[in-house]
Structure formats: C-alpha cells, structure tokens
Amino acid sequence: MSNLIALPRILRVGADSLNDLPAVLADLGSRRPLIVTDQFLTSTGAVARIAGALSAAGVDCSVFDRVIPDPTTDSLQPAAETVRADGCDAVIGFGGGSSLDTAKAVALLATTDRPMRDFKAPTSTDQPLLPLIAIPTTAGSGSEATRFTVITDSETGEKMLCPGLAFLPTAAIIDFKLTMSMPPRLTADTGIDALTHAVEAYVSVKSNPFSDGFALTAISTIGSCLRRVYADGSDEDAREQMMLAATQAGIAFSNSSVALVHGLSRPLGAHFHISHGLSNAMLFPTVAEYSLPGALSRYADCARAYGVAGDKDSDEVASRLFLDELKHLNHDLGVPSPRELGIEPERWSALLPTMAEQALASGSPQNNPVVPSTDEICEIYRRVY
Incomplete structure (x- = not known):
C-alpha cells in the first residue's frame, strides 16, 4: 500500500530566517500579500517590521490583524474580503496556530463563494488556492507543515477539522527567535x-x-x-x-x-x-x-x-x-x-x-x-x- 506524502514546497529554517521572506515571496511571484495576524503581534511592532522589510524589497502588503483565538467562520469573512478588495495575490500567516489556521482558511475562501462548512471532514479539499506562507511564532501547532485547518462554525459551535492539500502551506519560515518571548x-x-x-x-x-x-x-x-x-x-x-x-x-x-x-x-x-x-x-x-x-x-x-x-x-x-x-x-x-x-x-x-x-x-x-x-x-x- 502506498502513502501520500506532502510537504511545503519551500522550508526556510534557522535563526533569522524571517529575513528570507522577501526572497520567498519573489520565488512565489507575489507582489501584494496579505499578512494575517493578531493585534498582539501588531502591538509589539513585529508586523510593522515585516511590512517595512517587504516595502524595502518593493513588495506592497496589506495587513489583517483581527485574528481571534479558535477562529470562527464569522471571523474569517473580513479577512477574505480584504484579500478581494486589495487584490492580494498571496496570504502570509504570522503568529500562533490560530493565525495560521485563519490564513489557511482565508487563502481558500478568497477563491470561492462556498461556506467553510463545505470543507470539513470527511471532505478532503485539494483544489488550488492562493499561495500561502506560514510563519509560526509558537513551537507547538506544527500548522506550518500540515494539510489541515480547524475552524469553529459560528452557527453550530462545532469545531470543524478541514483537511486536504489545499490547506498545506506553499512555504514555511521556521525562525526560533520568534518564540523567545513566549511565557x-x-x-x-x-x-x-x-x-x-x-x-x-x-x-x-x-x-x-x-x-x-x-x-x-x-x-x-x-x-x-x-x-x-x-x-x-x-x-x-x-x-x-x-x-x-x-x-x-x-x-x-x-x-x-x-x-x-x-x-x-x-x-x-x-x-x-x-x-x-x-x-x-x-x-x-x-x-x-x-x-x-x-x-x-x-x-x-x-x-x-x-x-x-x-x-x-x-x-x-x-x-x-x-x-x-x-x-x-x-x-x-x-x-x-x-x-x-x-x-x-x-x-x-x-x-x-x-x-x-x-x-x-x-x-x-x-x-x-x-x-x-x-x-x-x-x-x-x-x-x-
């Protein structure tokens, strides 16, 4: 019996690998990414530093920083709308598991009018979506390398597991220095x-x-x-x-x-x-x-x-x-x-x-x-x- 093995196309691993983000976006042909993150990381200045580095490299980015813990179907909609309104051509998930899960879902929802519940298990979604770059700031979820996202249905309260190659990041940046301030x-x-x-x-x-x-x-x-x-x-x-x-x-x-x-x-x-x-x-x-x-x-x-x-x-x-x-x-x-x-x-x-x-x-x-x-x-x- 064979096993399907799937990994991100690009993995940048090591201290200060966050500095490689402009090169990763260039490899993917992205000129207008959306950064999906939370307000805490915005408040620390980390998001501004990334946006500044991208601007210096000639990349114009948008930011959605309203990720919530345990993201819901309702919380996804403003981010998906931002992708469409700003003409974003890639999604960057920056943060813990909730930010990466949100980014994965948004990269899909920006390409379809179907509701998120259509993609929950046992359905497996393999259709192409916007290029997705995962940058974890915690050492735990492993979401930067997985073909899953977990989203709570706002109507039913069900925490939905959504599997498939569509949710596997195209690229991941694994920089342990981003975890140094974890309590x-x-x-x-x-x-x-x-x-x-x-x-x-x-x-x-x-x-x-x-x-x-x-x-x-x-x-x-x-x-x-x-x-x-x-x-x-x-x-x-x-x-x-x-x-x-x-x-x-x-x-x-x-x-x-x-x-x-x-x-x-x-x-x-x-x-x-x-x-x-x-x-x-x-x-x-x-x-x-x-x-x-x-x-x-x-x-x-x-x-x-x-x-x-x-x-x-x-x-x-x-x-x-x-x-x-x-x-x-x-x-x-x-x-x-x-x-x-x-x-x-x-x-x-x-x-x-x-x-x-x-x-x-x-x-x-x-x-x-x-x-x-x-x-x-x-x-x-x-x-x-």
Whole structure:
C-alpha cells in the first residue's frame, strides 16, 4: 500500500530566517500579500517590521490583524474580503496556530463563494488556492507543515477539522527567535501539543515509515528540551530544538494522522474556549492509558525515544513508564484539570453527549489504536474532569 506524502514546497529554517521572506515571496511571484495576524503581534511592532522589510524589497502588503483565538467562520469573512478588495495575490500567516489556521482558511475562501462548512471532514479539499506562507511564532501547532485547518462554525459551535492539500502551506519560515518571548504557560501548552502530535502520529493506524521517523525524532527532542525551556525561556538552544521538533511533529501527523486526543480536544475549545494546547495536555495521559492496549509496542517505542525507558525494558514496562511520565510532565508544567480551571461540573456533565458526538464526527478517533464508543468517550471526559 502506498502513502501520500506532502510537504511545503519551500522550508526556510534557522535563526533569522524571517529575513528570507522577501526572497520567498519573489520565488512565489507575489507582489501584494496579505499578512494575517493578531493585534498582539501588531502591538509589539513585529508586523510593522515585516511590512517595512517587504516595502524595502518593493513588495506592497496589506495587513489583517483581527485574528481571534479558535477562529470562527464569522471571523474569517473580513479577512477574505480584504484579500478581494486589495487584490492580494498571496496570504502570509504570522503568529500562533490560530493565525495560521485563519490564513489557511482565508487563502481558500478568497477563491470561492462556498461556506467553510463545505470543507470539513470527511471532505478532503485539494483544489488550488492562493499561495500561502506560514510563519509560526509558537513551537507547538506544527500548522506550518500540515494539510489541515480547524475552524469553529459560528452557527453550530462545532469545531470543524478541514483537511486536504489545499490547506498545506506553499512555504514555511521556521525562525526560533520568534518564540523567545513566549511565557512559561504558553511554552508548556504548545510544547505538550507538539508532543501529542508526534505520539499520535506514531500510534495512529495511519502511521507509516516516513511519518514514524519524524515522530520519533520530535519525541526525543521534546523529552530532552521541554522542561529546560519551560524553566528558562532564554535558553536559545532549547528554543531552537523545540521549534524544529514542533515542525517535525507537524510533518509527522500531517502525513499520518492525529487520533483520539485531538478528537476529544476540539469540543473543549469550542464549548469552553480552552486553548488547543492546554486541552490536549489535559486529555493526553488519560487517553494514552485508554489507548495503550491497542499499540503497546508503539507506546514503548515512544518511551524509549523520549528517554524514560531503555532497550532492556519490556514493552509493558516501557509503555507504563511513558504513562507515568505524561502524568509527571503535566504536574511539573502546571497543567490544570477542567475542574481546576473553574468549569462547573453541571455544565461539563450536560455537554458530555454533545462533545462525544462531535469528537466522533471529526474522524480523528477512528485513527486511534482503540476506537471508542460514545459511552467510552463520555467516561474518558469524566475521568479527565
């Protein structure tokens, strides 16, 4: 059986690679890009610096800086209208996962009158869209290298997974210096997000030798660097390694798949506005324990790559050591439970059937080594709470 492998056409990786943006746009033939970002990055002056560098290179850009956390179908429309009104010929996503997800969706919506819900899974969208350049400022989502975007339907509240080659960036710029100011909480959440991507890609029923190599490399790097960078955000070596690991994990799951953690995570973002990385972190240990019987040797491989088990440890011992480490990691990085976050138990319980239904509808749980029923998903949510 063959596997479809897809990567950005251009990857610029390393310190100060942001300076390569004018050259990347020239390679793509763009003279009028739209920068899609958030107001925080505008307030820091980062967007103005990029616009200034582009202007010096003879490139006239527009800016849309109203990206919101967990972007919605309503939030996309003004950006798509800006593309059309300003005659933009490319889209630059600059920021965290929400900015990159928004940019991906906008690059598509600018070329069609169809609503975003037409593109949610299981539909796979491969049609061409505007050239898309992804510039992440966090080390976690891996969106710069994936063929997915996640958008919440403003009418239904559903957090939609939209897959297909249409959402794979044409180019990505991976500059770890953009992550140096990330605070500890964001560093922790995005780091565990990247670890979740790598592990789920490796244990997924869609795993393959190409994705496996990227997944195990990312797991190894995160195991040695995440606590370091959480403790000391100025550690440039750890920042650089985490940035590369996040991209490698993105490549891994884009060419394999995510699984049950992500299926359960999206409803938490939609209903409780918990950030994606944090909701993944909350779920990861419990979901891994549930999934372990279906992929014992694969979880054991993850343990050895991470560094908590050795070659002499049996798969049973290694996989249990990995589960213990996931729990310790959440404790050490201060990951709260939904209860500790202040979510009321009555509301949590009332939404369980809806969240379970939405999780299964996303398609991600079907990639898990053990595929749960609706009742089993509700029980996992109860244990996580």
